[in-house]
Amino acid sequence: MKIIEVKNLKKSFGSIKAVKGIDFQVHQGQLFAFLGCNGAGKSTTIDMLCTFLKPDAGEVWIQGHQLQHEDEEIRKSIGIVFQDGLLDDLLTIEENMKVRAALYGLKGKELQKAINDIMNTMHIEKYAHRLYGTLSGGQKRKCDIARAFIHQPQILFLDEPTTGLDPQTRQEVWNTIYNLQKKYQLTIFLTTHYMEEAMSADYVIIMDEGEIVARGTPFQLRKQYTRDKLTMISNHHFIQEWLKEKNIQYIQNGTEITAFIQNTFEALPILNHCQKYIEDFEVTRGSMDDVFIQITGKELHI
Structure with a gap:
């Protein structure tokens, strides 16, 4: 109603x-x-x-x-x-x-x-x-x-x-x-x-x-405006080379490699293929902050 x-x-x-x-x-x-x-x-x-x-x-x-x-x-x-x-x-x-x-x-x-x-x-x-x-x-x-x-x-x-x-x-x-x-x-x-x-x-x-x-x-x-992220800790170059080969966008900060994925299920084949080179990992979903910035190009300030 x-x-x-x-x-x-x-x-x-x-x-x-x-x-x-x-x-x-x-x-x-x-x-x-x-x-x-x-x-x-x-x-x-x-x-x-x-x-x-x-x-x-x-x-x-x-x-x-x-x-x-x-x-x-x-x-x-x-x-x-x-x-x-x-x-x-x-x-x-x-x-x-x-x-x-x-x-x-x-x-x-x-x-x-x-x-x-x-x-x-x-x-x-x-x-x-x-x-x-x-x-x-x-x-x-x-x-x-x-x-x-x-x-x-x-x-x-x-x-x-x-x-x-x-x-x-x-x-x-x-x-x-x-x-x-x-x-x-x-x-x-x-x-x-x-x-x-x-x-x-x-x-x-x-x-x-x-x-x-x-x-x-x-x-x-x-779902419409954000992507999930898979962050992996690794000292091995294999992961970066494999992500490039598969055309998966990523950024690197020291030993942290963050791959951008459409949903959390897309993390599974990456983890399976790169498992022996990964020391630790975390999957995070897109947030409402990401939504807001993607739509308006601005951050909300309190």
Whole structure:
């Protein structure tokens, strides 16, 4: 079931065409990764979807509501976690949640139940009476997600949710997000500079210079745009000569010989033929970083 549908969406700022007529769909319950370098049009697109910015042209439906005609209903159906937190450093977590819940018209017992439910789901009830400004980065991020989900939206926009967090804390935050998604059949619309996070997505779109330049599952994109690598440790010239004879592309760095292969199965005949000359080896699959660089010619910088 389509929960977001975008047709011919455009936005310009003077002579700069930030978004050049893009089309895509997001299905209910998906983890949808929306990638692009700074200036690719990614943030402009998200601002339009979230009703912050008026499109120049195009049509958008979110949860069955049409952008620019039913914006209030769209805002009720989405939650947004910004890269920079919006909670008040000088209020407790519970006080922050009450302020946010009240903005959605929740009152009395309904308000308190919504706060208790989301704090228990996010496992942040122990922070209820602590000031937001005193929490660690990971604790703040969990509270930011709780704030965005206080009204139980169907779609959660995550804008680089783990930037600046250490690997262990990033994993904790993602475990929380996955639990939330599973419990509520939530649709996640993700932007990230961490390609390993995009690897977990159900579907990926890559933007560059205002256009969608690639789309597909992580597996499809890696298969189309990358090659696997077989790295062998050897002091013998036989391997290089044999790879040349078979027209297999490779690079050498000291005793490391890296052969480029279309898939991991292509490593087997090489290993079988060169086995007695190999001290050690490793097969690595193409990564989403490789995909991104191959498509855009650019690296993502955090």
